Structures are given as C-alpha cells and as structure tokens.
Amino acid sequence: MINDKKKLKQVAGSFPTGVTVVTIKKPSGDIHGMTASSFLSLSLNPPMILFSVKKENEILKYIEKGKIMGISILSEDMIDESNHFANFKLMKEPPVFYDEDKVKILKGSIAWYSVLVIKIYDEGDHKIIICKIENLNVKSNKRPLVYYKGYSKINR
Numbered sequence: 001m002i003n004d005k006k007k008l009k010q011v012a013g014s015f016p017t018g019v020t021v022v023t024i025k026k027p028s029g030d031i032h033g034m035t036a037s038s039f040l041s042l043s044l045n046p047p048m049i050l051f052s053v054k055k056e057n058e059i060l061k062y063i064e065k066g067k068i069m070g071i072s073i074l075s076e077d078m079i080d081e082s083n084h085f086a087n088f089k090l091m092k093e094p095p096v097f098y099d100e101d102k103v104k105i106l107k108g109s110i111a112w113y114s115v116l117v118i119k120i121y122d123e124g125d126h127k128i129i130i131c132k133i134e135n136l137n138v139k140s141n142k143r144p145l146v147y148y149k150g151y152s153k154i155n156r
C-alpha cells in the first residue's frame, strides 16, 4: 500500500496530459463546468470517452446516466479558463461559451465533443464517467494546453 501522497502526486504529475473543461446543465438551467485532465479517448467503435471525478466535486451532483455534457479541449492560451473551472482563480469577466449540438463549449477551445453518460463506476476516491460520443469537431489548429508538473509548454 502506497501511503506517500506527495510521491503519488509527483509521479502522477510526471505524466503529461491535455486539459479539458466538462460542462453540464444543472436542474436550474445554469451551466456547471469542471476542469479535467483525466479525459481519455476510450473507444473508436463505438465512439466513447471517459474521465474521472473526485467524489467530493460538485459536478457529480449533476452527472447521471443519459445526461448530455460538453467537453472543451483547451488551447495553450486558456490557463485562465482552466484555473476558473478548477476553482483556483475565478476570471474577472465570466468565461464565454457558445452552443454546439445541445452543449456549451468554451470560446477559444481547439476541439469539442458532445457526449452522453452511459456508465458510472465507483473506484477509490473517484468516479469514472463513461460516455458515448454524440458529436465532435476540431475548431482550430492552436496548440493545446498541457499539464505536466503544472501548466507547461510543449517542447518546440
């Protein structure tokens, strides 16, 4: 059993990922967003993705089977949006969304998905959210925001 949380975080942070913001409509009609780097392309046939959510995160209150969500893939100039939806530092001006196929996508994202929740697994202190891809598109060829020991620029 590994008890050294610092080491766990250090090693996990040594694996570079992209950064997404998952958006979902609350019962009130407002949009809730959460920054997620656990996003993964799961299957091409059928097209599926997954991400994991810490059990105490608010977004879990709104996620259930059959719900539709937006996934925005952030560009390298979207650190402020990433920090906003991680509740690290709220933006002065509210982030701007646009509509794509029944979901809200963050302006400036390099690509997006609309996805339907099909399974939720309970594992450790997280839940794994498995989704079917409903629609998707690439919006720009900007570089992605990369998370690696903090926000990081890809070697060029």
Ligand SMILES: Cc1cc2nc3c(=O)[nH]c(=O)nc-3n(C[C@H](O)[C@H](O)[C@H](O)COP(=O)(O)O)c2cc1C
Pocket: 019, 033, 034, 035, 036, 037, 038, 039, 051, 052, 053, 054, 056, 057, 058, 059, 060, 082, 083, 085, 086, 087, 088, 147
């Ligand atoms: C780059 C980055 C990636 C993150 N990835 C995840 C993730 O994959 N899953 C998760 O549960 N939290 C992740 N977080 C933390 C959540 O974004 C943060 O806990 C947020 O406040 C949860 O939102 P909510 O409680 O309002 O739903 C990440 C934070 C950052 C900055």
